[in-house]
Amino acid sequence: MAPKVSPAANDFRSDTFTTPTxxxxxxxxxxxxxxxxxxxxxxxxxxxxxxxxxxxxxxxxxxxxxxxxxxxxxxxxxxxxxxxxxxxxxxxxxxxxxxxxxxxxxxxxxxxxxxxxxxxxxxxxxxxxxxxxxxxxxxxxxxxxxxxxxxxxxxxxxxxxxxxxxxxxxxxxxxxxxxxxxxxxxxxxxxxxxxxxxxxxxxxxxxxxxxxxxxxxxxxxxxxxxxxxxxxxxxxxxxxxxxxxxxxxxxxxxVWPTMKTTHERTKKLAKDLEELGVVPQLPVETNFIFIDAKKSNINMGVLLEQCKKFNVKLMDERISLHHQISDEAIENLKLAIAEAIKITKTLPEGYVSNAEKGGYANNAKMNGSD
Structure with missing residues (x-):
């Protein structure tokens, strides 16, 4: 049987990472x-x-x-x-x-x-x-x-x-x-x-x-x-x-009946992130938030490093919520983003993060399709 807590509970990369109930x-x-x-x-x-x-x-x-x-x-x-x-x-x-x-x-x-x-x-x-x-x-x-x-x-x-x-x-x-x-x-x-x-x-x-x-x-x-x-x-x-x-x-x-709740949680998260200074690329209408990294003054490589530190998974500028995301993961993601904003302000010009050195490429294209 599937575990009570899904492996996707901390996975904001995509709603494709949902697991069978x-x-x-x-x-x-x-x-x-x-x-x-x-x-x-x-x-x-x-x-x-x-x-x-x-x-x-x-x-x-x-x-x-x-x-x-x-x-x-x-x-x-x-x-x-x-x-x-x-x-x-x-x-x-x-x-x-x-x-x-x-x-x-x-x-x-x-x-x-x-x-x-x-x-x-x-x-x-x-x-x-x-x-x-x-x-x-x-x-x-x-x-x-x-x-x-x-x-x-x-x-x-x-x-x-x-x-x-x-x-x-x-x-x-x-x-x-x-x-x-x-x-x-x-x-x-x-x-x-x-x-x-x-x-x-x-x-x-x-x-x-x-x-x-x-x-x-x-x-x-x-x-x-x-x-x-x-x-x-x-x-x-x-x-x-x-x-x-x-x-x-x-x-x-x-699961379909839970989507409205997922959308409400996404909008609440978007509002909390805006209070941290995060600027979205697109209106938040369903289960996606796209971070405008430049306007938000976030080094995405640093953010990915902080996500690893706070035990949440993110792939690029897109944050995807789904029915298996936990409240704890949402709080940890906010902590990771707040820390990334703080660190980015201290970075010297031309800084390259370990994530970037490891081959990270920002491929967020606002399509939200996968």
Missing amino acids: PSMLEAMANSSVGDDVYQEDSDTNAFQAEISRLTGMEDALFTLSGTMGNQLGVRIHLNQFPHSVLCDYRAHVYAEEGSGLAVLSQAMVTPVHPANGLYLTVDDVKKWVTLGDDIHTAPTKVISLEVTIGGVITPLEEIRKISEFARAHDIKIHCDGARLWNASAATGHSLADYCQYFDSVSMCVSKGLGAPIGGVLASTKENIKRARWLRKQLGGGIRQAGILTSAALVALRE
């Missing part, structure tokens, strides 16, 4: 053992049916990761190149998935810097979309929106505007909803409220939801039929998938 492990031990390649596993079928119900989509497909769900979700809409995908320049589907769009979909990508610095708007889309049949171009065939991105929620009204523009120009719209659960918990909008504006939605169950493995893609029955075929091609047609989907069902019931 005892009830998840119990469900896995007692899961159905049908063959999902032949769609004969009852737990997997039940999980997919529940996702279909929650999203309002016709059908759903379990995937081995959010990355697999994204790549399948885009690829099912692309039939004949040349074609391009428009997305935020920070988008996981573009920046963090091993050039999957180029390799798997042979797609050009139009990475866009949102004018508001937070999320894509319909004006951004109109400015950068490629329309028409000019033979010099790769027409935009898919717009991919990430919700949330950097922990920031794209307003539902803005999603509606982008969706209406896309559909008016025969462009498909995909949602990287790895943390759509968080957006729903924060706004009170249902998954179906969001998903009505998308042609496909990929969601992750192994981040904030805390299940051990996997994601899920929701779309039309026709699209999911094709995605199932493509999933098999990628080696994702596993047999006893119920061992994994049973844990995901528990996560839906037990």
Whole structure:
């Protein structure tokens, strides 16, 4: 059985570090053992049916990761190149998935810097979309929106505007909803409220939801039929998938309802850090805080050294909270940051920390995707 205190209790690197709960492990031990390649596993079928119900989509497909769900979700809409995908320049589907769009979909990508610095708007889309049949171009065939991105929620009204523009120009719209659960918990909008504006939605169950493995893609029955075929091609047609989907069902019931509390704890931490002089890069709306190290006068190498001293884990300028973070860890993180601010003020010009000497590279890109 899982320990009462998760190994992730002090881990602020990402909500991907969440670990299975005892009830998840119990469900896995007692899961159905049908063959999902032949769609004969009852737990997997039940999980997919529940996702279909929650999203309002016709059908759903379990995937081995959010990355697999994204790549399948885009690829099912692309039939004949040349074609391009428009997305935020920070988008996981573009920046963090091993050039999957180029390799798997042979797609050009139009990475866009949102004018508001937070999320894509319909004006951004109109400015950068490629329309028409000019033979010099790769027409935009898919717009991919990430919700949330950097922990920031794209307003539902803005999603509606982008969706209406896309559909008016025969462009498909995909949602990287790895943390759509968080957006729903924060706004009170249902998954179906969001998903009505998308042609496909990929969601992750192994981040904030805390299940051990996997994601899920929701779309039309026709699209999911094709995605199932493509999933098999990628080696994702596993047999006893119920061992994994049973844990995901528990996560839906037990962890998703805790996200609102996680968001409240994150905002409280952000307020406490601001009192120490920490300046955030982005508004704190869900479970992420991005430290602006320069404006906060924090040497990140020193901060990482202090985190080790105070027994908390941090990877870069992003602080990620999840349901297994302990109160003790939050207090220790605040102590580490306060000490790092104090030490930074005494550093000589050109100082290089031991963390930097060891190869630390600040790779916080405000995308908050992993």
